[in-house]
Amino acid sequence: MNPILLPVPSQFSFQECLWFLDRNYDDCLHEVRENSVLKLLSINEILTLIEIKQFDKYLQIEVLLGEYDEEKIRQFVTEWFDLERDLSPFYNLLAQDQDLKYMTSSYYGLRLLGIPDLFEALCWSIIGQQINLHFAYKLKRRLTETYGEKICHQQVDFYIFPKVEMIASLTVEELKNLQFSTRKAGYLIEIARHFSEGLLSKKMLESLSTDEAIKKLVSIRGIGEWTANYALMKSLKRLECITYGDVGLYNALNSLKNFPKKPLRKDLESFFHTFKNWEAYTVFYLWRSLAVKNNAIP
DNA sequence: GGCCAGGACTCAA
């Protein structure tokens, strides 16, 4: 099978994206290697393993196992790496901020890495609520290895996130055995049931304005303002989303702009007003600033 | 051993 080629946009750095995907965390849903990333997908209900690397001005996607559906794979990778975005307006805004302008060169070409599947994005954000990321990734791995499907390629297991029906069929006790708290277990199961009963879907949210989508999400138990914004940013790429309440965001603003540890709403709003329509990218780059790589932080 | 981590919920003022 011929590899699928995707032309890379300008202001794109595959290495920056790969590095963020890795970030010293143990993510069970992709594997970053020297110059490539491997990921298992479900394409037309068939487990499909792809490997992405850069080849000249193209991303080269090789289908190692499974379904060679070029259009769907192309679409997934485009969404995952946010390839269709022109970042120049964002970089122009960053360049005007004395404290953040270093990002235009230090993080040049970093894309907002998405979670195209809304269910997965919501589950991941609920898992990540209030606990440190190391533990959050551990929980995600346990959940995925216990209830997700896998495929083996050259002695390595690759997983996809558990399906809606699987999570919807679980009991709170089963998740507590994986060290989920009682509340989180309940939240995850309830959200899975919303999906399985057709009360929530990505398509449904896509037809709504961002404010309406947040309202809809927040009406579900376990989804607060932070989770709603996170999911809309990562899954629907709504760039005006801001993860209010986010400890990581606050830490970054504290160290780069001397914001207090718990900034006031109006001060956040006024800061983000400067980055209108690029709020989510700003949040993402601020998260990036928290991760240390070769002392790249000024 | 105590504080903290990419929060949510409830209740009170």
Next chain:
DNA sequence: TTGAGTCATGGC
């Protein structure tokens, strides 16, 4: 709208 109390569980 904002604040305090509560819930949970592992990392450091």
